[in-house]
Amino acid sequence: MSGQKKFYVTTPIYYPSSDLHIGHTYTTVAADTMNRFKKLQGYDSYFITGTDEHGQKIEKIALEHNMSPQEYVDGVVSGVKKLWDTMNVQYNQFIRTTDVDHIETIQAIFRKLYEQGDIYKGKYEGLYCTPCESFWTESQAPDGICPDCKRKLEQASEEAYFFRMSKYADRLLAYMEEHPDFIQPEARKNEMINNFIKPGLQDLCVSRTSFQWGVPVDFDPGHVVYVWIDALPNYLSALGYCNEKEDKMASYWPPDLQLVGKDIIRFHTIYWPIILMALDLPLPEKIYGHGWILLKEGKMSKSLGNVVDPVELVKKYGTDALRYYILREMNFGGDSAYSEDLLISRINSDLANDLGNLLNRTTAMTVKYFDGQIPPVREERPEDEELKEQMISLPGKVSKLMDQPDFAKALETIWKAVSATNKYIDENKPWALGKNPEEKDRLAQVMYQLSESLRFLGILIGPFMPETGKKILDYLNVEEEYRSWNSLHAFGLCPFEKRYDRCEPLFPRIERKKEKE
Ligand code: ME8
Numbered sequence: 001m002s003g004q005k006k007f008y009v010t011t012p013i014y015y016p017s018s019d020l021h022i023g024h025t026y027t028t029v030a031a032d033t034m035n036r037f038k039k040l041q042g043y044d045s046y047f048i049t050g051t052d053e054h055g056q057k058i059e060k061i062a063l064e065h066n067m068s069p070q071e072y073v074d075g076v077v078s079g080v081k082k083l084w085d086t087m088n089v090q091y092n093q094f095i096r097t098t099d100v101d102h103i104e105t106i107q108a109i110f111r112k113l114y115e116q117g118d119i120y121k122g123k124y125e126g127l128y129c130t131p132c133e134s135f136w137t138e139s140q141a142p143d144g145i146c147p148d149c150k151r152k153l154e155q156a157s158e159e160a161y162f163f164r165m166s167k168y169a170d171r172l173l174a175y176m177e178e179h180p181d182f183i184q185p186e187a188r189k190n191e192m193i194n195n196f197i198k199p200g201l202q203d204l205c206v207s208r209t210s211f212q213w214g215v216p217v218d219f220d221p222g223h224v225v226y227v228w229i230d231a232l233p234n235y236l237s238a239l240g241y242c243n244e245k246e247d248k249m250a251s252y253w254p255p256d257l258q259l260v261g262k263d264i265i266r267f268h269t270i271y272w273p274i275i276l277m278a279l280d281l282p283l284p285e286k287i288y289g290h291g292w293i294l295l296k297e298g299k300m301s302k303s304l305g306n307v308v309d310p311v312e313l314v315k316k317y318g319t320d321a322l323r324y325y326i327l328r329e330m331n332f333g334g335d336s337a338y339s340e341d342l343l344i345s346r347i348n349s350d351l352a353n354d355l356g357n358l359l360n361r362t363t364a365m366t367v368k369y370f371d372g373q374i375p376p377v378r379e380e381r382p383e384d385e386e387l388k389e390q391m392i393s394l395p396g397k398v399s400k401l402m403d404q405p406d407f408a409k410a411l412e413t414i415w416k417a418v419s420a421t422n423k424y425i426d427e428n429k430p431w432a433l434g435k436n437p438e439e440k441d442r443l444a445q446v447m448y449q450l451s452e453s454l455r456f457l458g459i460l461i462g463p464f465m466p467e468t469g470k471k472i473l474d475y476l477n478v479e480e481e482y483r484s485w486n487s488l489h490a491f492g493l494c495p496f497e498k499r500y501d502r503c504e505p506l507f508p509r510i511e512r513k514k515e516k517e
Helices: 022-040 056-064 071-084 099-117 165-178 186-197 227-231 262-278 311-315 319-329 340-370 382-403 405-429 437-461 468-476 512-516
Strands: 006-014 044-051 093-096 119-130 132-136 154-163 259-261 287-290
Touching: 022 071, 022 093, 022 311, 022 319, 044 071, 044 311, 044 405, 056 071, 071 093, 071 119, 093 119, 099 119, 099 154, 099 227, 099 262, 132 405, 154 262, 165 186, 165 262, 186 262, 227 262, 259 262, 259 340, 262 287, 311 319, 319 382, 319 405, 319 468, 340 405, 340 468, 382 405, 382 437, 405 437, 437 468
Parallel strands: 006 044, 006 259, 044 093, 259 287
Antiparallel strands: 119 132, 119 154
């Protein structure tokens, strides 16, 4: 659509594995929420996710399963897609690095970089971490232990292609300094500059010969492209860069927000921008490195048997409750501790009590006093202003927080407005007004204020909890034209002309005792 502003948001592409846990859902739910929020604001927003299917690690796992790597990844990818369906994640495109189009892009990029002299052939002697698919120098890992995952590194020695990273170091540093928002949060940027760029970038080994499961270097058979050089440009291949797909580069490039976990920020803020500089492409607006969801005892891992399975949690509590918990409870920039107890508390207090009761009381009283239809004649009073103003300022406040992005603060701000609406009920006591026939017009206004506030809340909650947002608006019979971002510019727009029924509880309270049984 002409004149429509675009937004391009990405998540990392996941290693296909059968133990995707709550930590993995974190980025994807956040990106989905951002995509939905931008769409609500009228942006032409595009959101991609996918799977990173090549590399020595996958080849090894497939072998352990007595399968070819292709059979193995095909079997696991459907599970990854199913998880995103379960979490109600609506991506525009799911990229697999084994897709023919993606392979075409990688081969074209590799060839171009080789032809222009950014990639040259040499010999790799050094350390390699297979679980992280990551090269390390003796100075970076003097004890032979991977600085990221703390596992033992392997000695690798093979003929290989190298990328002249050092050539771009000064440009990258200057870019980071001129674009303070490029890497967020700030502390991660300082870590990259001080620990990696300033000590001097080493040329990066970008091909392997000791295994086959990768994108072949088409002009030098026997070499496959290093898995990170294969994975990172998925953000380009998705848009048809150097492949046969529909060319969406002009519409969406560069990405507005790339969400990644803190463990892969180095790849995304050093290798990735350098690849783009070498390709002469604009860099992403913002790369956000979020913290991890941890357990009290530390990391989740299959070998420790402490993996928190999001599918099980959704079965118990529902998709929206889990989405709310992840986005509200987790401090997006830093690490956060997962606890099922806290999840239950959030459901009972924020969702069942605060939000659920608000909708329940509003619909129940509208049914009781007005047979479900708010009368058009109403009596406004000065005490209505505060709630009105709070609602009118809410979209702007939430929008600012989403631009940071700070999902937890955005939800906290919406919930302050939920509390203010509950307080309005307590202060205006519709049950007392209902006893006095002379206060009928005033009662109508109180019920209108509540319904209109719930319309604001339903619209703004939608990107975070899509089913819940829709349910609220459906219960209030809000017409389509009053569900848009533009319809939030004024309080009092929605006529609520259709009668409504008392709602079912939005979130049943969770009995802790029952839960323990
Ligand atoms: O890194 N809490 O894939 P991956 C929060 N294929 N986030 C977590 C987490 C946790 N406990 N555990 C993992 C890869 N993650 C590459 C990406 S992109 C071109 C290639 C996050 O499946 C992790 O930080 O190992 C990362 O951002 C994402 O899950 C995918 O991890």
